[in-house]
Amino acid sequence: xxxxxxxxxxxxxxxxxxxxxxxxxxxxxxxxxxxxxxxxxxxxxxxxxxxxxxxxxxxxxxxxxxxxxxxxxxxxxxxxxxxxxxxxxxxxxxxxxxxxxxxxxxxxxxxxxxxxxxxxxxxxxxxxxxxxxxxxxxxxxxxxxxxxxxxxxxxxxxxxxxxxxxxxxxxxxxxxxxxxxxxxxxxxxxxxxxxxxxxxxxxxxxxxxxxxxxxxxxxxxxxxxxxxxxxxxxxxxxxxxxxxxxxxxxxxxxxxxxxxxxxxxxxxxxxxxxxxxxxx
Amino acid sequence: xxxxxxxxxxxxxxxxxxxxxxxxxxxxxxxxxxxxxxxxxxxxxxxxxxxxxxxxxxxxxxxxxxxxxxxxxxxxxxxxxxxxxxxxxxxxxxxxxxxxxxxxxxxxxxxxxxxxxxxxxxxxxxxxxxxxxxxxxxxxxxxxxxxxxxxxxxxxxxxxxxxxxxxxxxxxxxxxxxxxxxxxxxxxxxxxxxxxxxxxxxxxxxxxxxxxxxxxxxxxxxxxxxxxxxxxxxxxxxxxxxxxxxxx
Amino acid sequence: xxxxxxxxxxxxxxxxxxxxxxxxxxxxxxxxxxxxxxxxxxxxxxxxxxxxxxxxxxxxxxxxxxxxxxxxxxxxxxxxxxxxxxxxxxxxxxxxxxxxxxxxxxxxxxxxxxxxxxxxxxxxxxxxxxxxxxxxxxxxxxxxxxxxxxxxxxxxxxxxxxxxxxxxxxxxxxxxxxxxxxxxxxxxxxxxxxxxxxxxxxxxxxxxxxxxxxxxxxxxxxxxxxxxxxxxxxxxxxxxxxxxxxxxxxxxxxxxxxxxxxxx
Numbered sequence: 174x175x176x177x178x179x180x181x182x183x184x185x186x187x188x189x190x191x192x193x194x195x196x197x198x199x200x201x202x203x204x205x206x207x208x209x210x211x212x213x214x215x216x217x218x219x220x221x222x223x224x225x226x227x228x229x230x231x232x233x234x235x236x237x238x239x240x241x242x243x244x245x246x247x248x249x250x251x252x253x254x255x256x257x258x259x260x261x262x263x264x265x266x267x268x269x270x271x272x273x274x275x276x277x278x279x280x281x282x283x284x285x286x287x288x289x290x291x292x293x294x295x296x297x298x299x300x301x302x303x304x305x306x307x308x309x310x311x312x313x314x315x316x317x318x319x320x321x322x323x324x325x326x327x328x329x330x331x332x333x334x335x336x337x338x339x340x341x342x343x344x345x346x347x348x349x350x351x352x353x354x355x356x357x358x359x360x361x362x363x364x365x366x367x368x369x370x371x372x373x374x375x376x377x378x379x380x381x382x383x384x385x386x387x388x389x390x391x392x393x394x395x396x397x398x399x400x401x402x403x404x405x406x407x408x409x410x411x412x413x414x415x416x417x418x419x420x421x422x423x424x425x426x427x428x429x430x431x432x433x434x435x436x437x438x439x440x441x442x443x444x445x446x447x448x449x450x451x452x453x
Numbered sequence: 454x455x456x457x458x459x460x461x462x463x464x465x466x467x468x469x470x471x472x473x474x475x476x477x478x479x480x481x482x483x484x485x486x487x488x489x490x491x492x493x494x495x496x497x498x499x500x501x502x503x504x505x506x507x508x509x510x511x512x513x514x515x516x517x518x519x520x521x522x523x524x525x526x527x528x529x530x531x532x533x534x535x536x537x538x539x540x541x542x543x544x545x546x547x548x549x550x551x552x553x554x555x556x557x558x559x560x561x562x563x564x565x566x567x568x569x570x571x572x573x574x575x576x577x578x579x580x581x582x583x584x585x586x587x588x589x590x591x592x593x594x595x596x597x598x599x600x601x602x603x604x605x606x607x608x609x610x611x612x613x614x615x616x617x618x619x620x621x622x623x624x625x626x627x628x629x630x631x632x633x634x635x636x637x638x639x640x641x642x643x644x645x646x647x648x649x650x651x652x653x654x655x656x657x658x659x660x661x662x663x664x665x666x667x668x669x670x671x672x673x674x675x676x677x678x679x680x681x682x683x684x685x686x687x688x689x690x691x692x693x694x695x696x697x698x699x700x701x
Numbered sequence: 702x703x704x705x706x707x708x709x710x711x712x713x714x715x716x717x718x719x720x721x722x723x724x725x726x727x728x729x730x731x732x733x734x735x736x737x738x739x740x741x742x743x744x745x746x747x748x749x750x751x752x753x754x755x756x757x758x759x760x761x762x763x764x765x766x767x768x769x770x771x772x773x774x775x776x777x778x779x780x781x782x783x784x785x786x787x788x789x790x791x792x793x794x795x796x797x798x799x800x801x802x803x804x805x806x807x808x809x810x811x812x813x814x815x816x817x818x819x820x821x822x823x824x825x826x827x828x829x830x831x832x833x834x835x836x837x838x839x840x841x842x843x844x845x846x847x848x849x850x851x852x853x854x855x856x857x858x859x860x861x862x863x864x865x866x867x868x869x870x871x872x873x874x875x876x877x878x879x880x881x882x883x884x885x886x887x888x889x890x891x892x893x894x895x896x897x898x899x900x901x902x903x904x905x906x907x908x909x910x911x912x913x914x915x916x917x918x919x920x921x922x923x924x925x926x927x928x929x930x931x932x933x934x935x936x937x938x939x940x941x942x943x944x945x946x947x948x949x950x951x952x953x954x955x956x957x958x959x960x961x962x963x964x965x
Contacts, residue, residue, distance in 0.1 A: 199801065199802055199805070201801065201805050204802060204804075204805025204806055205808070207806065208805060208808070208809045208810055209809045209810070209813075211806075212809070225828065225829050226828075229825075229828075285715060286714075286718065289715050290718055291722070292719065293722050293723045294726050297723065297726075297942075298942075300943070300945045300946035300949065301938055301939075301941060301942035301945070302904035302906075302908075302941060302942075302945065303904065304820070304904060304905075304919075305907050305919070305922055305937070305938045305942070306938070307911060308922045308923055308925060308926030308937075309926070309935070309938070312742075312929070312931055384816075384818075387818050388818040388820060388908070391820055391821055392820055395820070395911075395912055396912070406824055407824070409824060410827065413828070418825055425817065425821055426821075427816070429818065504866075508870075509866055509869060526870055526871070531870055532871070533866070533867065533870035535863050535867060537861075539861075539866075539867040541864065541885070542886075543885045556868065556872060556873045556877060557872065597867075
């Protein structure tokens with residue numbers, strides 16, 4: 174009880190409801206608005222004044238570019254097509270990796286023999302940045318669809334496995350005692366304790382994987398692609414079209430943000446007991 | 454021991470959260486150097502009461518006067534011993550005891566002298582250079598109490614400081630509290646849910662009612678010290694307070 | 702990586718399995734190429750990569766520089782970017798955690814930039830700074846700053862509320878509370894960020910070099926790919942992985958030292 178009051182006082186001390194002019198000006202939402210408006214204005218000014226030569230497009234030019242792309246076909250498909258192609262690659266690579274990595278990670282943490290066999294090989298590959306695989310995957314699979322999916326799968330595999338593995342290893346042993354005291358078997362322990370207790374860690378792993386997946390996708394598409402959002406950025410780079418580059422960046426950021434939102438929603442459904450600590 | 458000078462005067466203290474009235478025009482006075490215990494039924498808003506008194510929370514109405522002036526943490530010496538341990542883990546025991554004085558801007562030489570004196574009284578000298586996570590739970594609470602006394606507060610608020618300790622340690626620390634208070638002549642408001650504890654340490658007991666909280670009764674405890682739990686007069690007062698809390 | 706458990710009499714088989722497993726893996730790899738199961742244009746056997754490593758120490762061809770030059774270029778970029786991201790990210794995160802105005806101003810922009818994969822900045826940095834050091838340092842900086850800001854912010858936010866109340870009752874100012882309570886209690890989180898930020902920086906360094914570079918380990922990988930030399934590609938990957946692991950190890954030691962310094 175006292176801790177909730179403590180939070181209350183801290184809250185009331187830091188978020189005072191303001192009536193004076195200064196307090197109204199420093200209201201959080203006012204600040205957010207000022208900040209965003211300032212950001213776009215600054216961007217616009219910098220572009221308008223040619224601080225970076227002709228290598229920065231003004232915000233409304235970027236918006237126009239995106240609108241135009243959504244209307245006409247560009248390199249064989251319109252904007253929605255490019256977005257969908259990229260999303261598909263991410264979904265397949267991410268799906269493939271998580272379907273293999275999460276169960277493998279869980280299995281490794283539950284069976285020490287599996288752990289002894291897989292962990293050392295995994296540790297060999299772990300420090301290698303996923304983007305380093307781009308070249309070899311092109312060597313192996315050419316520039317087709319599979320080489321991109323492969324990089325994404327490789328990149329997402331590591332965090333998925335690592336988090337599932339640690340998720341179980343870091344469970345407090347007292348939780349197992351609860352089941353053991355009630356006469357539960359090893360199977361009960363695993364189903365009743367290990368799996369649910371590792372959920373939050375698994376979801377954290379999925380979150381990380383997803384952001385890695387978009388980075389890998391981008392790397393793959395920048396290296397070689399005929400469609401997708403990375404292709405738009407690369408084309409913008411090759412034809413020196415900053416509006417196209419920025420448009421691509423906006424799109425990929427939006428997709429990355431949306432997909433991570435989706436995972437958060439899923440997580441909230443899957444583990445409603447998890448208190449959400451205020452974080453960024 | 455206590456002079457007739459009124460140190461703290463609380464009038465019409467009211468606190469509302471929206472429609473919920475938690476404190477309802479509370480009024481009382483505390484003389485300089487007096488140790489007053491505050492008891493009340495569970496959930497009667499004791500902590501809110503202290504938070505309002507210490508100005509952590511703004512009061513909705515009413516005033517808290519210290520020496521006739523509106524209380525202000527920057528101007529007055531107000532100390533607060535929380536229920537939870539509040540030691541800074543990255544400071545040694547000694548630095549923790551000195552922390553309150555540091556914020557108050559007590560000069561270095563005086564700060565060191567007062568720190569040493571207090572640590573001597575409560576027996577912390579031997580672990581002065583340890584870190585809080587190296588000492589026991591009761592030690593941690595003693596550090597907080599020492600820090601609070603060290604600033605020589607105009608008003609010292611204690612929120613069930615010994616609530617989470619075992620009985621034996623509590624007896625010991627209660628004696629220590631009384632010693633500290635007698636030696637330093639501080640004005641103390643001691644909130645507790647333990648009636649025996651209240652009768653043991655306090656000169657006067659304020660009994661609070663259930664929400665909305667009011668001061669329901671004032672019971673002077675005019676027993677000589679050291680007090681004895683089994684003495685008839687002690688048991689009588691304890692009985693009296695218990696009845697008051699039960700029949701709210 | 703810091704979670705070794707206490708090993709008490711593990712069976713011999715369990716202790717040997719890791720070595721058997723890695724040995725088998727390397728042998729299989731070697732054998733699959735030597736026997737012609739996997740064509741040599743696709744994969745180089747470990748022995749060849751190993752000998753190429755020594756060869757590349759003194760031989761600048763075919764990619765234009767000896768290994769040490771590639772490694773030095775990459776390290777330079779990584780350290781500049783990493784250092785800058787710590788220098789900017791940690792104070793920013795700390796300030797965002799405690800000062801409402803800083804959070805109000807910085808957070809929306811941070812949230813806007815955060816979901817953009819750092820390597821998406823490559824074209825713009827090439828436009829702006831060319832393919833030299835500056836552009837890559839910029840990309841690495843963008844990559845490293847995100848975990849620094851987040852961890853410092855969360856660290857400040859996780860300061861025990863009662864500690865703040867305690868300081869307030871003694872009349873501490875906001876600035877005193879920030880310096881004396883929030884910053885020390887955020888330190889463990891900040892040290893955590895050192896490791897994460899390094900991993901981000903290293904990954905994105907490779908990305909930046911794949912596309913816009915003329916030396917560096919990432920460039921070595923790209924060139925190997927372009928020349929159809931799997932041995933160079935694998936060598937580059939191994940070097941990147943190895944140096945990343947070594948850096949991580951060093952940061953880990955520093956982190957432990959620093960942490961031991963604050964909390965016994």
